[in-house]
Amino acid sequence: MRCIYILPIGSIHQPILRTVAQEITLRFNCRCKIIPSLEAPSYAFEPDREQYSSGKILKQILNNETLCSLLKGTVKILGIVDVDLCTPILTFVFGEAQLGGKAATVSLCRLRQEFYGLPPDPKLLLERAKKEALHELGHTFGLVHCSDPKCVMYFSNSVRNIDVKTDSFCRSCSMLLCENKQSERE
Amino acid sequence: MRKDVHILVVDDERIMRDSLSDWLLEEGYEVVAVEDGARALEKVRAERWDALLVDLKMPGMDGIEVLEEVKKINQDIPVIIMTAYATVDSAVRAMKQGAYDYIVKPFNPEEIGLAIRKIIAYQDLLKENIYLRHELEKKYEFMDIIGKSHKMQEVLALVRTVAKSNSTILIEGESGTGKELVARAIHNSSLRSEGPFVAVSCAALPESLLESELFGHEKGAFTGAVARKKGRFEIANTGTLFLDEIGDISPKTQVGLLRVLEEKKFTRVGGTEVLQTDVRIISATNKDLKAMVAEEKFREDLYYRINVVSILLPPLRAKKEDIPLLVQHFLKKYCIENKKEIDGLSSEASRLLMKYDWPGNVRELENVIERAVVVAKERIIVPEDLPLLAAEEGKFKPTPDMSLREVEKEHILLALESNNWNITKTAKMLGIDRNTLSSRIKKYKLKKR
Numbered sequence: 001m002r003c004i005y006i007l008p009i010g011s012i013h014q015p016i017l018r019t020v021a022q023e024i025t026l027r028f029n030c031r032c033k034i035i036p037s038l039e040a041p042s043y044a045f046e047p048d049r050e051q052y053s054s055g056k057i058l059k060q061i062l063n064n065e066t067l068c069s070l071l072k073g074t075v076k077i078l079g080i081v082d083v084d085l086c087t088p089i090l091t092f093v094f095g096e097a098q099l100g101g102k103a104a105t106v107s108l109c110r111l112r113q114e115f116y117g118l119p120p121d122p123k124l125l126l127e128r129a130k131k132e133a134l135h136e137l138g139h140t141f142g143l144v145h146c147s148d149p150k151c152v153m154y155f156s157n158s159v160r161n162i163d164v165k166t167d168s169f170c171r172s173c174s175m176l177l178c179e180n181k182q183s184e185r186e
Numbered sequence: 187m188r189k190d191v192h193i194l195v196v197d198d199e200r201i202m203r204d205s206l207s208d209w210l211l212e213e214g215y216e217v218v219a220v221e222d223g224a225r226a227l228e229k230v231r232a233e234r235w236d237a238l239l240v241d242l243k244m245p246g247m248d249g250i251e252v253l254e255e256v257k258k259i260n261q262d263i264p265v266i267i268m269t270a271y272a273t274v275d276s277a278v279r280a281m282k283q284g285a286y287d288y289i290v291k292p293f294n295p296e297e298i299g300l301a302i303r304k305i306i307a308y309q310d311l312l313k314e315n316i317y318l319r320h321e322l323e324k325k326y327e328f329m330d331i332i333g334k335s336h337k338m339q340e341v342l343a344l345v346r347t348v349a350k351s352n353s354t355i356l357i358e359g360e361s362g363t364g365k366e367l368v369a370r371a372i373h374n375s376s377l378r379s380e381g382p383f384v385a386v387s388c389a390a391l392p393e394s395l396l397e398s399e400l401f402g403h404e405k406g407a408f409t410g411a412v413a414r415k416k417g418r419f420e421i422a423n424t425g426t427l428f429l430d431e432i433g434d435i436s437p438k439t440q441v442g443l444l445r446v447l448e449e450k451k452f453t454r455v456g457g458t459e460v461l462q463t464d465v466r467i468i469s470a471t472n473k474d475l476k477a478m479v480a481e482e483k484f485r486e487d488l489y490y491r492i493n494v495v496s497i498l499l500p501p502l503r504a505k506k507e508d509i510p511l512l513v514q515h516f517l518k519k520y521c522i523e524n525k526k527e528i529d530g531l532s533s534e535a536s537r538l539l540m541k542y543d544w545p546g547n548v549r550e551l552e553n554v555i556e557r558a559v560v561v562a563k564e565r566i567i568v569p570e571d572l573p574l575l576a577a578e579e580g581k582f583k584p585t586p587d588m589s590l591r592e593v594e595k596e597h598i599l600l601a602l603e604s605n606n607w608n609i610t611k612t613a614k615m616l617g618i619d620r621n622t623l624s625s626r627i628k629k630y631k632l633k634k635r
């Protein structure tokens with residue numbers, strides 16, 4: 001039975017996890033379970049950048065002993081962190097995923113209005129978190145970036161772009177998603 | 187989405203190759219990554235590529251050499267050189283050798299997106315067989331305004347948009363950031379380009395003269411007014427009036443200006459005839475007009491009238507990635523003017539350019555390059571040709587906002603340099619022993635620069 005697991009890494013606000021889980025169930029039409037959290041990702045800290053390596057977090061998820069048994073079968077796992085993520089070549093990312101793989105991660109850090117010196121907006125944070133969670137999971141189902149700015153697979157390089165896009169897959173991405181889900185099951 | 191775009195990544199560091207490939211794959215491109223120039227050339231000979239992303243610093247063949255060899259095999263493949271901040275001279279050299287672009291690692295996601303979109307546009311152009319080499323060279327230029335930084339790209343997009351309209355514009359920015367340049371660009375690309383561009387420096391004239399300068403005067407309006415004189419508003423009719431340093435105008439002139447802006451009508455000094463004028467107003471200031479409004483030094487109503495569209499030009503220190511392109515531009519300009527041939531900058535010279543704070547912004551950079559071109563003895567510009575920056579570098583000025591740690595670090599580094607990194611001598615000069623000095627060098631990761 002297909003399932004998508006949500007893995008809080010460090011302390012993440014429960015309501016956010018629940019909303020994201022609901023959204024995932026709805027959009028991917030499968031079960032979604034929140035599993036117990038891992039400790040904060042201090043192992044992924046990059047002192048030169050003063051940020052956290054999203055790649056190291058993905059590796060940690062995939063190599064974790066207790067998660068190992070869960071990861072068998074047709075499942076995906078989405079780590080949610082609240083630290084600022086980067087990759088060796090990008091100054092920041094909202095998240096990272098294994099293209100056509102099992103694991104993905106998203107960060108709430110830059111989705112918060114506070115990050116940009118604005119007053120907090122919990123509702124907006126939720127909206128953004130949903131979209132980025134779907135986006136990264138979309139990658140694990142083999143979807144690449146879409147040229148439709150309204151599609152959730154559009155590459156967002158700023159929260160402005162995230163706010164412009166919707167929380168759904170465009171027609172062609174939906175079709176691809178369907179096909180890829182089929183072939184994964186086979 | 188773009189399965190037909192093939193990109194070859196060349197980088198000796200595995201982690202960079204993987205990271206970049208992953209991102210490009212997510213973007214939907216076909217990607218192959220190799221670790222050195224030799225392998226890259228094999229690939230270029232064997233297959234068709236739409237773009238190459240080549241790291242600059244690699245053991246063996248470096249990025250520029252790869253670029254040269256690639257160009258011998260296929261002149262048309264766009265090659266993007268990836269560099270670190272410290273290596274501007276090489277970026278300039280790469281552009282000269284025909285690199286399509288350079289990007290600084292790590293990339294801002296917006297910047298790499300832009301760079302890639304430009305490749306696609308380029309590729310589409312090639313496909314349609316419209317080979318606008320000249321246009322392509324100008325990809326980071328608009329009417330002589332140069333800028334590839336994200337901030338300047340936004341400014342350029344705005345400039346293009348507002349040029350087509352008739353709206354009143356306020357350009358804000360520190361001295362030397364290109365306010366007048368932008369004003370002229372807007373005029374020249376607007377529907378008014380056939381009309382005159384008239385500039386008035388509001389700071390240069392005393393109040394009484396400024397009024398008659400702007401609005402004109404009748405014969406006998408004041409002592410010395412021996413004949414009727416047309417004002418700038420009349421002269422600029424059907425064109426653009428550029429009010430430079432608008433923050434400096436007096437309250438009285440502010441009222442006059444407000445009237446013209448609201449009614450498009452004015453009268454000459456000492457006259458009664460009401461004149462009509464059709465001008466577009468572009469104002470500029472290096473002052474914080476908003477603050478002046480708050481302090482009631484500038485009329486609020488006038489502020490809103492002139493500030494329909496506002497363009498904020500960033501200081502050069504906030505867009506340092508533009509420095510290589512600007513340097514290249516000014517080198518070309520002043521080499522032609524001075525009939526000299528200069529190939530580029532030594533790495534030390536370019537390090538100085540990148541490190542400097544540029545309080546005088548692009549104008550200062552232009553002056554520095556002009557001077558360097560004039561005094562350069564060789565085909566390469568060296569630190570001696572940049573005396574101001576070299577001197578600045580030597581100076582160490584602790585400021586109250588520096589931490590003790592920073593001050594100590596800088597001070598030790600300076601002492602080491604003045605003793606040519608002789609540890610014994612330096613320790614003696616600093617009044618500490620050799621071991622303490624060695625541990626400080628380690629602690630602060632001090633290196634010869």
Ligand SMILES: Nc1ncnc2c1ncn2[C@@H]1O[C@H](COP(=O)(O)OP(=O)(O)OP(=O)(O)O)[C@@H](O)[C@H]1O
Pocket residue numbers: 330331332333359360361362363364365366367368472512548549552
């Ligand atoms: N982005 C740019 N690209 C090319 N040249 C530039 C750019 N910005 C400024 N310059 C050059 O720098 C010099 C100063 O620009 P300009 O006179 O427009 O500055 P300004 O903002 O009006 O300064 P001030 O406030 O001191 O009058 C000019 O020679 C201009 O051509």
Ligand SMILES: [Mg+2]
Pocket residue numbers: 365366430
């Ligand atoms: Mg000026």
Ligand SMILES: [Zn+2]
Pocket residue numbers: 135136139145155212
């Ligand atoms: Zn993505």
Ligand SMILES: [Zn+2]
Pocket residue numbers: 146147148151152153154169170171172173174
């Ligand atoms: Zn889509």
